Amino acid sequence: MSVVFGALHVSDALRSRTPWLLQVLAFTAVAVLGVVEQARDAAYATERTLFGVAFGFLAPLLFLALFEVVHRKDRTTAIIAPLARHGQSRRALAAGLLGSLALVCAVSGGALGLVAALSSASPTAARFVPDLVACAWGGAAIGAAYAGLYAVGSLWGRWGRVAMLAIDWVFGSGAGYAALPFPRSNARSLLGGEPVIDSSQLVALAILLGLTFAGVLLAVLRAPR
Amino acid sequence: MSGLVFDGVSAGPLLRVDARIGPGLTLVSGESPTALALLIALMAGAERPRSGRVRLEEVDPHQSPEQRRRTAALLAREPLPPAPSVLRAVERVLAARGDSGSPGAVLEASGLGSSASRRPAELDPSEERSLALALALSHPSPHLLALYEPFHAGNGMTPDTVRDGIRRHAARGAIVVVAAVGVAPLRALAATRLELRGGFLGAARSDLGLFRGSVSLRVRTAEPKRLVKALVEEASLTGVHFDDIAAPGSVLVFGTDLELVAETVTRVAEASGVPIESIVPTTMPVPHGAAPPPHGAAPPPHGAVPPPYGAAPPPYGAAPPPYGAAPQPYVAPLPEAPGRAPDQSVSMPTTFADPTRPSGGSDGR
Numbered sequence: 001m002s003v004v005f006g007a008l009h010v011s012d013a014l015r016s017r018t019p020w021l022l023q024v025l026a027f028t029a030v031a032v033l034g035v036v037e038q039a040r041d042a043a044y045a046t047e048r049t050l051f052g053v054a055f056g057f058l059a060p061l062l063f064l065a066l067f068e069v070v071h072r073k074d075r076t077t078a079i080i081a082p083l084a085r086h087g088q089s090r091r092a093l094a095a096g097l098l099g100s101l102a103l104v105c106a107v108s109g110g111a112l113g114l115v116a117a118l119s120s121a122s123p124t125a126a127r128f129v130p131d132l133v134a135c136a137w138g139g140a141a142i143g144a145a146y147a148g149l150y151a152v153g154s155l156w157g158r159w160g161r162v163a164m165l166a167i168d169w170v171f172g173s174g175a176g177y178a179a180l181p182f183p184r185s186n187a188r189s190l191l192g193g194e195p196v197i198d199s200s201q202l203v204a205l206a207i208l209l210g211l212t213f214a215g216v217l218l219a220v221l222r223a224p225r
Numbered sequence: 226m227s228g229l230v231f232d233g234v235s236a237g238p239l240l241r242v243d244a245r246i247g248p249g250l251t252l253v254s255g256e257s258p259t260a261l262a263l264l265i266a267l268m269a270g271a272e273r274p275r276s277g278r279v280r281l282e283e284v285d286p287h288q289s290p291e292q293r294r295r296t297a298a299l300l301a302r303e304p305l306p307p308a309p310s311v312l313r314a315v316e317r318v319l320a321a322r323g324d325s326g327s328p329g330a331v332l333e334a335s336g337l338g339s340s341a342s343r344r345p346a347e348l349d350p351s352e353e354r355s356l357a358l359a360l361a362l363s364h365p366s367p368h369l370l371a372l373y374e375p376f377h378a379g380n381g382m383t384p385d386t387v388r389d390g391i392r393r394h395a396a397r398g399a400i401v402v403v404a405a406v407g408v409a410p411l412r413a414l415a416a417t418r419l420e421l422r423g424g425f426l427g428a429a430r431s432d433l434g435l436f437r438g439s440v441s442l443r444v445r446t447a448e449p450k451r452l453v454k455a456l457v458e459e460a461s462l463t464g465v466h467f468d469d470i471a472a473p474g475s476v477l478v479f480g481t482d483l484e485l486v487a488e489t490v491t492r493v494a495e496a497s498g499v500p501i502e503s504i505v506p507t508t509m510p511v512p513h514g515a516a517p518p519p520h521g522a523a524p525p526p527h528g529a530v531p532p533p534y535g536a537a538p539p540p541y542g543a544a545p546p547p548y549g550a551a552p553q554p555y556v557a558p559l560p561e562a563p564g565r566a567p568d569q570s571v572s573m574p575t576t577f578a579d580p581t582r583p584s585g586g587s588d589g590r
């Protein structure tokens with residue numbers, strides 16, 4: 001029951017116009033820049049769109065905005081407090097809320113990957129459809145990983161989330177050991193860019209999924225019962 | 226059932242709280258709204274103490290959803306859970322505590338029947354508290370009803386409705402705690418009285434809080450307000466108390482000498498043309514630092530040894546006095562809390578923003 005209440009919280013918060021407007025803006029920006037990249041130089045246009053504007057810049061900000069819409073500068077435990085004090089488990093509420101947010105971020109990331117691929121790839125290319133599929137599930141995994149990162153940041157409220165974004169930006173831009181536990185570096189690796197410590201895309205995917213579960217689990221377990 | 230137990234609890238402005246509160250009504254008064262609000266939040270499991278333990282029937286309410294489900298509380302701030310409408314938010318709260326009650330009925334009781342379709346974020350703090358009070362009082366069978374300033378929770382519920390709700394739950398055998406700066410509207414109800422002062426919780430020194438003096442007279446008159454206005458200038462009196470709700474026809478007058486107080490009241494009433502129906506002494510002189518007597522008991526003998534301030538309230542399990550019985554009037558000089566270092570006052574804010582207070586911003590001290 002508490003998990004459902006947590007999910008309902010996300011669904012109610014995302015019913016407002018702001019998150020939809022943000023998504024539309026992000027998708028439009030990615031689509032426009034994808035078309036520009038394609039027109040400028042068709043070779044590797046999809047990669048440049050994905051690494052550059054889509055998942056290198058807009059996606060982390062979009063996922064942060066989704067967390068902000070739901071959390072409104074607060075910690076996760078603060079926003080579930082009104083129902084927790086009436087007898088719901090804080091951990092179950094947090095699991096429902098953060099799990100739903102991870103799902104929303106995954107869907108949003110998948111859609112963003114799809115838009116990037118659609119706008120920048122030529123429909124006549126040999127691997128057009130497989131690329132679309134790969135960009136969609138890759139984007140979904142990246143979205144979920146950022147949700148895990150922001151779930152941990154939400155232990156400290158807005159500044160925690162912003163700090164996570166900054167740390168991801170600083171350390172995730174590299175390819176060494178320091179970049180290993182960050183979505184940014186593994187997203188790049190998964191999408192065919194520079195690998196982290198020469199690991200495979202499979203490892204990058206595993207790390208992204210691990211970040212999702214570890215982040216959400218840590219945030220849930222840190223909440224009192 | 227072991228009641229509600231505070232075991233060496235400190236949190237924020239609460240320096241040390243040791244208490245065992247049993248079924249029936251307990252009134253907690255104090256000077257700091259912040260401390261009183263925190264005390265209720267600790268009872269409700271909404272906050273966790275910095276140190277010490279809070280136990281409701283041997284279980285920490287902060288760690289037990291089941292215990293919180295059986296607790297009805299009114300906190301200082303009562304944001305509703307996010308929902309498309311106020312009605313849906315109330316529905317969600319009722320579902321959260323496993324209550325099959327009607328959300329519409331709760332809204333009507335809080336005076337917000339016409340706000341059902343508004344968004345929860347559109348309610349102001351006063352309306353939120355009014356709704357939370359209606360939710361708390363409508364709880365079918367709470368083990369604990371903990372209310373912070375229930376008589377300053379918006380205009381939705383009349384004092385009589387609130388008082389009846391409190392009385393009903395106390396009569397059921399629930400632990401009912403009301404914390405407020407002034408508990409005057411509940412003075413007519415029999416209750417255990419505690420006082421939160423300087424971060425410590427102890428037996429109340431006086432039903433009348435800040436009014437000091439060794440003697441007092443209850444003056445019955447048809448024009449109490451005029452009498453109060455005339456008496457407040459008198460230097461021979463130490464205090465005048467009038468409560469329009471609890472005792473509309475009575476004025477309590479305090480001083481140090483019974484004859485002088487009586488003479489002053491008569492003289493002033495005569496001079497101002499206020500008709501006096503009766504003048505009755507309400508207390509015996511008590512020595513400095515005397516402990517408050519148990520309610521319904523005779524005043525303490527002269528020279529009684531006072532228990533230390535912060536001592537446990539009356540023994541749990543003792544039969545409460547009957548409801549409706551007038552509490553034994555008691556006035557005592559203010560004893561100092563032992564071990565209360567002067568610098569402890571820094572942790573007790575003298576002012577704070579509290580939108581639920583009638584003044585809207587400050588506790589006025």
